[in-house]
Amino acid sequence: MSTFFVLPPRECLEHAVADFVARVLPGLSAPPQVADALLAALEFEANRDDDAYFVHREELAGSGDTAADLMTGFGAEPGDRVTDIGFTGNHRPATARRGVLVARMSGQPVAR
DSSP, rough: OHHHHHHHHHHHHHHHHHHHHHSSSOOOOOOOHHHHHHHHHHHOOOTTTEEEEEEEESSSEEEEEEEHHHHHHHHTTTTOOEEEEEOTTTTTTOOOEEEEEEEEEEEEEOOO
């Protein structure tokens, strides 16, 4: 069983990390690579207990059906967990919708 984290676009995460660095280390700026390094470390940690995959929203096919896009583009299967992370900005926490992929019904994959 795998867990797929659907992340906001890279640019949004880069801005969030840069904003965080500016607040905790005034006068320093974070290059875009800091967000990539942070995600790599988090993905490594997430893989200790489970097969975890980080997918940026712009990497999905864009069909409007996240479950179908994960199944066709990234090999997700029924039983896999999905955490779809939204970005709110303005120093508010991100939203997260969690679900489990279920078998295809009427030819369409669904998440519950």
